[in-house]
Amino acid sequence: MSEKKLEKFQILGRKLEHRGRILDFYTYDMLVPNGNRTRWDVLEHKGAAAVIPVDEDGRIILVRQYRGAIDDLLLEIPAGGRNSWEEDFALCAARELEEEIGYRTDKLVHLVDYHSAAAYTSEKIAIYYAEDLIPSRQHLDENEFVQIERYTLPELVDMIAGGEITDGKTIAGIMSYKVLRDRIK
Numbered sequence: 001m002s003e004k005k006l007e008k009f010q011i012l013g014r015k016l017e018h019r020g021r022i023l024d025f026y027t028y029d030m031l032v033p034n035g036n037r038t039r040w041d042v043l044e045h046k047g048a049a050a051v052i053p054v055d056e057d058g059r060i061i062l063v064r065q066y067r068g069a070i071d072d073l074l075l076e077i078p079a080g081g082r083n084s085w086e087e088d089f090a091l092c093a094a095r096e097l098e099e100e101i102g103y104r105t106d107k108l109v110h111l112v113d114y115h116s117a118a119a120y121t122s123e124k125i126a127i128y129y130a131e132d133l134i135p136s137r138q139h140l141d142e143n144e145f146v147q148i149e150r151y152t153l154p155e156l157v158d159m160i161a162g163g164e165i166t167d168g169k170t171i172a173g174i175m176s177y178k179v180l181r182d183r184i185k
Helices: 089-101 153-161 168-184
Strands: 010-019 023-031 037-045 048-053 060-067 072-076 079-081 108-115 124-130 146-151
Touching (some): 048 060, 048 089, 048 168, 060 089, 060 168, 072 168, 079 089, 089 108, 089 124, 108 168, 153 168
Parallel strands (some): 048 124
Antiparallel strands (some): 010 023, 023 037, 048 079, 060 072
16 A cells, blocks of 8 residues: 655745734644645744653652633643743753742753644643752742642652643653653663
C-alpha cells in the first residue's frame, strides 16, 4: 500500500482580531491542499516553560492554583509564560521555579516540549526537571495565589491514572520524568 504525502497548507494572510495580555487572537486565511480557501481561528502565544522540581527527599513539588477558564483549582507543576518571543525557555523555567515555589537551581535538564492545543494555539511549553534545589524566596505576582504540595512520583502517576491530575503540561512532564527515571534504574 502506497502512502500519499500530505500536500502543503498555505497561510495566505493573518488578521489580528484582538491583542490580549497573554494571547493574541488571529483569523488566518488558509489555502488547503484541495485548493479551497478557509479561515482558521488561532491564538498566538509566546510560549511557556514548566519545571518538575524534585526535593531532597525525592518528592515532586507542585502548586495548586485557581484556573478561571474552568473555574476550579488545578494541581500543576510550576510554570509560566515567557516574557517575550525571544526569552530563552530555560531562563523562563528558572524564573518560574523561584517565583512560584521559592527555589532555584544551578541545573535545569530539558525533558520534553509540549504543544498544549495545536489545533488552535501556537503555545509550546518546554518542560524541564530540577534536582539539587536551593532554597530562595517565593515572589508571586500580586494576584497569584498558590498552595504548595509535595508528592512521590508513584503517587503522581496514580493521581494521573485516577483522573485527579488533568492539566496537560503536568501529565506530560510527570510521565516524561517517569520514563527518564525508569531508564536510569
